[in-house]
Amino acid sequence: MCEKELDFALGYFTVFPGDLKNSSSSKEPFLYIREDCPEDIRERLLVEWERVKKETNERHKQGIYSSKDYF
Numbered sequence: 001m002c003e004k005e006l007d008f009a010l011g012y013f014t015v016f017p018g019d020l021k022n023s024s025s026s027k028e029p030f031l032y033i034r035e036d037c038p039e040d041i042r043e044r045l046l047v048e049w050e051r052v053k054k055e056t057n058e059r060h061k062q063g064i065y066s067s068k069d070y071f
Contacts, residue, residue, distance in 0.1 A: 004068050005052050009045045012037035015070040029053065029071040 006013070016030040031049050033042055056069050 004070070006045065006048055006070070009037070009041050012041060013045060017071055 012034050014032045016032060018027055018030060031045075033045060037045070052070065056071065059066065059069075
C-alpha cells in the first residue's frame with residue numbers, strides 16, 4: 001500500500017463523496033473528523049486536506065487518477 005499525505009491522522013477522519021449535510025447541492029468531497037481527534041492533529045489535518053483536495057481536483061481535471069486519491 002502506498003503512503004498517503006494524510007496517514008498521520010489515520011483513524012481520526014473519513015472522506016465522504018459529496019457534502020452529507022446538503023447532498024443534493026454539492027458534489028465536493030466531505031471531510032469528517034472524529035470528535036476525539038487531538039487538536040494538533042485536527043489543525044494539521046484541516047490544512048493538509050485543503051492542499052490535498054486542491055491538488056487532487058487539478059489532477060482529475062487532467063484525467064489523472066492515482067491510488068493515493070482520497071476521492
